[in-house]
Amino acid sequence: MTDGKGGEGEADLYGNALVKGEVSGQVLFSDTGLSFWGGIDPETGNVIDRGHPLFGKCIAGRILAIPAGRGSCTGSSVLLQLMINGVAPAAMIFSTREEILTLGVFVAEEMFGPTLPVVQLAPEMFARLAEVDRATVSDGRVLCGAGSVGVDRPHHPDTAPKPLLLSTEDLALLDDGSPEATRTAMRIIIRMAELLGAERLIPVSRAHIDGCIYTGPASLDFAEKLVAAGGRVAVPTTLNAISVDRMAWQRQGTDPALSRAAAALADAYLALGARTSFTCAPYLREDSPASGDDIAWAESNAVVYANSVLGARTMKYPDFLDALIALTGRAPLAGCHIAENRRAKLIIEVQPPQGFDDSFWPLLGYHIGSLAPTKIPAVTGLADLDPKTDDLKAFGAAFATTSGAPMFHLVGITPEATSLKDATGQVEGLPVLTISGADLRGSWQKLQSTDETAIDLVALGNPHFSLTEIADLARLVAGRTRAPLTRMTITTSRATLDRAISAGHAATLQSFGAEFVVDACWCTVLEPIVPPEATTILTNSGKYAHYGPGLTGKALRFASLATCVDAACRGQVDARLPGWLVGYP
Known part of the structure; x- marks a missing residue:
């Protein structure tokens, strides 16, 4: 040039x-x-x-x-x-x-x-x-155009990658003896590997497909093309939450055309050999991956949880690439599959507030994600808090909403961050940011897209509610009465709902007037699960508070689980900042 x-x-x-x-x-x-x-x-x-x-x-x-x-x-x-x-x-x-x-x-x-x-x-x-x-x-x-910028010399951000080395197994998957779907999958995987500068492909032990979410006819065409071309998954493969409750959409009254299309997309992935999981929280399953496992997961919150909390190794795989890797069992050796790429490049210091509630974790994750849009952060100051699985789930989902990074480290909590030196690989001189109460109050306000306090719907389960969250919710609603004009709906997986029914939690919640939706989650559900007449939705999910206004056209408010229950009973939410956040310096 x-x-x-x-x-x-x-x-x-x-x-x-x-x-x-x-x-x-x-x-x-x-x-x-x-x-x-x-x-x-x-x-x-x-x-x-x-x-x-x-x-x-x-x-x-x-x-x-x-x-x-x-x-x-x-x-x-x-x-x-x-x-x-x-x-x-x-x-x-x-x-x-x-x-x-x-x-x-x-x-x-x-x-x-x-x-x-x-x-x-x-x-x-x-x-x-x-x-x-x-x-x-x-x-x-x-x-x-003329006068726009100065003249620059040729510049190439990346050094020339080493050539991709294909193994005998890789070449066999490209051979005419393999199904057409497998050959197509390998061609695209190779293009992505070359883009990433990977030197070779590696085997993965499992996959989680996010591409089963219906985004329009093209998403269905993609899956059905793979089925017609003889595709079959090569490794155990789970499916993300889809866009419809396959077992109850007729009763729920969702749009027939969209519901059938979403169900057809799910059926196509089942025809490829994927499992009937339909959850955006596959890490809650009993067969979740172990530390050090190379896997191919999509769904942003699942990726960051797998890498950060489980210690498994996955890139933030795009929709479609997840399915293509599932068909071949092969993935680029790149990103978080490489130990060095899992190191923190940014340090964020947090002084925890006193007396915080469960809204602290998604709020903190949302804010930290905005501070680390591309870099993996190491977060200090939280080691004495002993967060629960549900706290880490909420933190990770909100973090993945504002950050493109594939993982985070909570020093003294997550497995690859027993110390700051472990999280950073003993690299010194990294940028250091400090979070104040004013910072979190600012992010709290960003998650409130309205000043309206009348609540039409309390939306829970983004990501899917766990059994412990369902149990906590059942305890909070026991003996209370729901406001007649305020709905409460919980999205979760089939497996979790079955366990909640067995434990008696589902009956308590249904007596309160709460409804369950399985297979789908709040980023994918259709009307009237989100009531057309509703104007304001309350959620305890930082992820849904961010995406909900654009996805639904409704106003969203964010609060703790206990506040969500109070609002469901009163039909109104207390618009004041929580006390722990008001006094947070």
Whole structure:
């Protein structure tokens, strides 16, 4: 490449072409990462994340420049649907090696036909796009309009990767003797491995598929193509929560067309040999992976829990790649499969407040995720708190909502952080951030999308409620009366509900008037599980408080579990900050 000088007043920026192609268009820039799932409407291309700077803008036909995606692994599926619908960006430019969204383009090219260019620029070059109105993307080159930015020399953010070495087993999966679905899967896995700079592929012991969430016809087409091409999972494979309660959608009254499509998608993955699990919290199952196991999990909260709390090893696999790895049992040796990549790159110091309630953990996870959008953090100051499994679940889900990092370390709590030196690999001089009460009060307000205190629905179970959470909830509602106009609905897995029924907890909750929904969770449920007439929803989930407004068009409030129960009884929520947060210095 040359130094990129074009016509007078023009400038070239050089980076890496993650997907080659040439296109011109108007630049839509933000310095904030964006989750396509819950952040983009796949039918229109409009940004629906109300907390994002681009809220209300349309990405269709624009050159979208964001640092990276964030949050959900389902971004790849949403991008594919955007491409099929003709409302995708004309090109995408990132300041990091974005994997989830790039994978969506790989799948589109290999299985459906459409494509779009994807470029990675160095952060300092990416920042200059804030001043650019129009640009031309040509492979790894971005030609900016007159007077937009200065001229830069060619720059490549990553060193040239070593060639990918394929084993005899890998080559056999590419051979004509393998089913067409397996060969397609291997081609895409190899492209992703090359993007990641992996030297080889490794075997995984299990997979968890997030791509079973229905995001539109393209997600169903993808799965059914694999079934028709002879696909069959090669390792034990669980399925994430889907978009419908397969056993009760007719009774619940959800949209028949969407319900049948969502059920058909689940059936396709079952036809591939996956298990009937349908949960976004697979780590609660009795067969959860052990420390050191190499696995291929998608679903953002499950990924961070597996890596951080269980000590298993998985990348934050995009939707579709999870299924393709399940078909082959092979994954790139990259990301958190490598010990060095699991080290903390940022230290966050926390002085815990006095007398906090269970809302502390999702609130803290949400805030820490915003401080560590791409870097794995080591969090100090919490070792004496002895968080429960449910606390760590809530923390991790909220963390994964605002961060693209695949894991976190809680020093003195999580298994690879017995000390700060363990978490960081004894690296000194890392950035150190300190969290104050004012910081958490700010994040608390971000999770309240309305000042309205009348509550129409209390939504619990994002991620899926555990048996202990159901037991705690049953204890809180025992002997109390629900306000007649305020619904309470809990999403959980079939297996957990069966255990709750056996323990008597389900009967207590149903006597109170609470309803259970299985298979689906709050990021996927359809109306009327979210009542069309509702205006305000209360949840104890940091994840749902963030995504809910964009997904439902309703206002969301966030509070502790006990406050959620009080609101269900009164029909109103106390809008004041909790006492522990008010007095937190």
